[in-house]
Amino acid sequence: MTQINRGNAMLNERSLAVSQDCGDCPIRHRAVCARCESDELQALEEIKYYRKYEAGSHVIWSGDRMDFVGSVVSGIATLTQTMEDGRTQMVGLLLPSDFVGRPGRTTASYDVTATTDMVMCCFRRAPFEQMMTRTPHIAQRLLEMTLDELDAAREWMLVLGRKTAREKIASLLSIIARRDATLNLRGTDGPLVFDLPLTREAMADYLGLTLETVSRQISALKRDGVIVLEGKRHVTIPDMGRLMEEAGDDADGGLLV
Amino acid sequence: MTQINRGNAMLNERSLAVSQDCGDCPIRHRAVCARCESDELQALEEIKYYRKYEAGSHVIWSGDRMDFVGSVVSGIATLTQTMEDGRTQMVGLLLPSDFVGRPGRTTASYDVTATTDMVMCCFRRAPFEQMMTRTPHIAQRLLEMTLDELDAAREWMLVLGRKTAREKIASLLSIIARRDATLNLRGTDGPLVFDLPLTREAMADYLGLTLETVSRQISALKRDGVIVLEGKRHVTIPDMGRLMEEAGDDADGGLLV
DNA sequence: CGAGCTTTTGACTCTCCTCAAGTTCAGTGG
DNA sequence: CCACTGAACTTGAGGAGAGTCAAAAGCTCG
Numbered sequence: 001m002t003q004i005n006r007g008n009a010m011l012n013e014r015s016l017a018v019s020q021d022c023g024d025c026p027i028r029h030r031a032v033c034a035r036c037e038s039d040e041l042q043a044l045e046e047i048k049y050y051r052k053y054e055a056g057s058h059v060i061w062s063g064d065r066m067d068f069v070g071s072v073v074s075g076i077a078t079l080t081q082t083m084e085d086g087r088t089q090m091v092g093l094l095l096p097s098d099f100v101g102r103p104g105r106t107t108a109s110y111d112v113t114a115t116t117d118m119v120m121c122c123f124r125r126a127p128f129e130q131m132m133t134r135t136p137h138i139a140q141r142l143l144e145m146t147l148d149e150l151d152a153a154r155e156w157m158l159v160l161g162r163k164t165a166r167e168k169i170a171s172l173l174s175i176i177a178r179r180d181a182t183l184n185l186r187g188t189d190g191p192l193v194f195d196l197p198l199t200r201e202a203m204a205d206y207l208g209l210t211l212e213t214v215s216r217q218i219s220a221l222k223r224d225g226v227i228v229l230e231g232k233r234h235v236t237i238p239d240m241g242r243l244m245e246e247a248g249d250d251a252d253g254g255l256l257v
Numbered sequence: 258m259t260q261i262n263r264g265n266a267m268l269n270e271r272s273l274a275v276s277q278d279c280g281d282c283p284i285r286h287r288a289v290c291a292r293c294e295s296d297e298l299q300a301l302e303e304i305k306y307y308r309k310y311e312a313g314s315h316v317i318w319s320g321d322r323m324d325f326v327g328s329v330v331s332g333i334a335t336l337t338q339t340m341e342d343g344r345t346q347m348v349g350l351l352l353p354s355d356f357v358g359r360p361g362r363t364t365a366s367y368d369v370t371a372t373t374d375m376v377m378c379c380f381r382r383a384p385f386e387q388m389m390t391r392t393p394h395i396a397q398r399l400l401e402m403t404l405d406e407l408d409a410a411r412e413w414m415l416v417l418g419r420k421t422a423r424e425k426i427a428s429l430l431s432i433i434a435r436r437d438a439t440l441n442l443r444g445t446d447g448p449l450v451f452d453l454p455l456t457r458e459a460m461a462d463y464l465g466l467t468l469e470t471v472s473r474q475i476s477a478l479k480r481d482g483v484i485v486l487e488g489k490r491h492v493t494i495p496d497m498g499r500l501m502e503e504a505g506d507d508a509d510g511g512l513l514v
Numbered sequence: 515c516g517a518g519c520t521t522t523t524g525a526c527t528c529t530c531c532t533c534a535a536g537t538t539c540a541g542t543g544g
Numbered sequence: 545c546c547a548c549t550g551a552a553c554t555t556g557a558g559g560a561g562a563g564t565c566a567a568a569a570g571c572t573c574g
Contacts, residue, residue, distance in 0.1 A: 081415045083505055089418040091411035102404055136393055143400045147359055153410040154348035158338045160417035161346040161465025208418025215554055248340055472522055
């Protein structure tokens, strides 16, 4: 288990990033503030602050007091749940623009861990909650984002409950590939190339598998020409339709919807 | 597969229930309208109508146009996803006061099926969406409910991804038992008694198992004295703490949180 | 009483897990 | 420059848990 001690995380939290103008923010039109008018943005600007986290450090521990909520600006974090005997299940992957924390709740329900270096735009919880009641644009956007997350979680329940190990890996790869394509504004017709942002262990925790099974299935997909690997993390998908077939998804449906 | 033909469902939709005063509504303080003032309630009252569904009939088919949203007033429905080869996964259990449909989306993402006779309080989608922008109390409550559902979905991801068959069954039973206790305002200290609202097949679809495995594990829990069965559906839990241990949950944590 | 269900139980199979080595690779220090 | 170290990853052998197929037992309803 990659357990980083709490002291490190605290240290990281203190190395704050330089504040930034909301107008130049890379997640301006996707985050919880996406619908805000300039005056609302100004109000947010006054209560926001940035925090940096190192790869591997913990952002929040399940059960801890949550004094802030916020948006991922850059980097990737994971949301995980752990049983007493150590079995862990990832329940969310937090990407730039994703929201962290739950308004109206004081203690965290999940562990949040940065898997890459990460920057968050934070708001203290109390002022943010007050603002939410005054500015419906924030609450509207948050509802929309929460509904999207709920859809994603339900999609993932099908993966966890009914797909084979091979289909699970293919599903994860196709999700990462598609998200990478939309983020970088590439089409999904040519070959797709990306770096895996997760270790084999993290993939296993996401998919409800062991890391050995993840490794074996990746090797199998590589052997069968569904994916091409350079090193351990650099992936090329020669044929996205083929990958989606392997994932058990309707190849057309997934691309068109 | 229990496939009811579409003709039946249409027929059921026409047998509308008698309208009811919101003040007497059994789900008044838990549904999406929970926070509404009397004038807001009046406005809702004007656009609402009731629909009845027979046990086994389909409420909505995935991919269909969604012209309405609404609340479950009585009875139970399931939210399921199906792969092309027939593998199905339940992604939600809809109980009285739960909300059906997604504002802002025109086509349904999941199949909704009534597992018991059911009554829904429906609103046509367009007027409801207009009302949402005007009355923040509805949007607020919907956000809260959606966040709760997201938490429940994530809890379920741990069950699907990491628990054994026996733990899965115990988890489902403890969820139903606890919900039944809160609904009927009983404590969780004495023995709990309830009827299973699901067939073995539906339980299997919820848990990502086969119905044979569900049956075997229920028999095993019965043999070990964790549960007592009368007939196929009537369950007694002599010791809730024991059941929660079997579910892999911290017995205290689960009750106190 | 028999038809058609839901459910149980058994026998066998197979996927994925467990345990155990071994490989690759980046970083460190002699 | 090269051995050493520790992650991250791969691969293999064997085993356990859940799935598949098949048959039979309970219930419900005409």
